[in-house]
Amino acid sequence: MKILIAEDDLxxxxxxxxxxxxxxxxxxxxxxxEALDAYLMSLKETPYDLICxxxxxxxxxxxxxxxxxxxxxxxxxxxxxxxxxxxxTTALAETDFVKKAFDVGCExxxxxxxxxxxxxxxxxxxxxxE
Numbered sequence: 001m002k003i004l005i006a007e008d009d010l011x012x013x014x015x016x017x018x019x020x021x022x023x024x025x026x027x028x029x030x031x032x033x034e035a036l037d038a039y040l041m042s043l044k045e046t047p048y049d050l051i052c053x054x055x056x057x058x059x060x061x062x063x064x065x066x067x068x069x070x071x072x073x074x075x076x077x078x079x080x081x082x083x084x085x086x087x088x089t090t091a092l093a094e095t096d097f098v099k100k101a102f103d104v105g106c107e108x109x110x111x112x113x114x115x116x117x118x119x120x121x122x123x124x125x126x127x128x129x130e
Contacts, residue, residue, distance in 0.1 A: 001049045001128055002042065003027070006035035006065065007089065008057045012112060016052055016089075019116055023129055024049070032060025039069055039084070048084050050128055053106075055090035055097050062088055063101050070105040085126045089114065 001024030007013040008030050017026050027048075029035050035053065042048050051069075053062040060068075066086055073083045088101045091112040098109050108122040123129045 001025070002046050004029065004035065004038050004042070004048045004051045006030075006032065006038075006051065006057060006062065007054045009054070012054070012089070012114070016114065019114075019119075020050075020052070023123070031058040032062065032065045035062075035065045036060065036068055039065075040072075050085045050087065050123070050126075052087050052089055052110075055088055055092060055101065062090075063097065063104060066101060066106055067104045085128060087119070087122060 003020050003024050003026045005013060005016050005020065005026060006029045007016060013028055017028055020026050027038055029038050039048065039051065053065055055062040069084065069086070086106045087108045087110055088098070088106045089110045089112060090097065101109065107126055110119055120129070
């Protein structure tokens, strides 16, 4: 499995990276522009199976990144089943951001600090792990 973690907080980035490395190859970026670049570059070789997107990131926030990814997939005619799985992560308790992320097309939401058991459960439901 190929995984992208877009997270500006160093501690969260290291934690997610170490945890998810057991399940596949992990790439790390620190802001929304880097996340979009990494996503587009992956399409030339091996696309990501999972993107963990922090909602509050510098330059471009996670919801805007998700919106850009979903619009790009729609333009390319990517089906609902073939599109990249996106899990939004945030320390924010603001339901407006979470609702917006689901409206735009994320598969799941994980509150920080990340509960690894819940994250594994979501990954199983998405068919990413056994």
